[in-house]
Amino acid sequence: MSPDVIVIGTGVIGAAIAFELAKQGRRVLSLDRNAQAGHGSTSGSCAIVRMHYSTFDGTAFAWEGYHYWRDWADYLGLPAGSDLARFREVGCLVMKTEANGQLEKHKTFSAELGCPFEELTAEQVQARLPICDLASFAPARRLDDPAFGQPNGRRMGGAVC
Structure with missing residues (x-):
């Protein structure tokens, strides 16, 4: 055949x-x-399943896909209680940076699509995740750069989750 x-x-x-x-x-x-x-x-x-994209189409596509992932076992037609395709919703935290435009596009697109998000200040990030270092390390550096791994003296301004 x-x-x-x-x-x-x-x-x-x-x-x-x-x-x-x-x-x-x-x-x-x-x-x-x-x-x-x-x-x-x-x-x-x-x-990971995330909606943090810099284009409307990328955000919309991810938001639609999220609903398939959330109901993944049903989508695959697995029997009830099957442990083969579990979706664990654990959240996603993306830091606001100059390079990502402080996630302004993402927030606009998410609001237009009805995709929930929460904006956090640096203090709120620190309160929720005390282990998180909010030092800024931009711009990216090569491994052989003597300044690799050194903070630039600025701090992240917050995040979106």
Whole structure:
């Protein structure tokens, strides 16, 4: 029996495409140059679900995707109580920096989409996460730079979660 579709790549994108095609009843063959599914760039992912993007489309796409991840076991059609696909909502804290425009775009896009977020001052971040160092280290430096790892004398102004 020959496949209807051949998907090249078994990372998160290729696997998602193959899954959707299979749900439609197509016979799918997935191929990858790596030894196992999920190797390559997918294996380097931090595997978080976040909505902190600098474009409206990126934020909207992530917000929509969040609802699939939240109900992931149902989406996959797993039996009730299955422990194969758990989604743990633990939150996400992104520091406001000059480089990310103090997350102004993200806050605007999130508000337009009805995506909840909370803005925190530096003091609120410190109160919630006393272990968090709010020293600023920008701009990024190379490992061989003598100033690598040295703070620049400024502090982060807050965060969005």
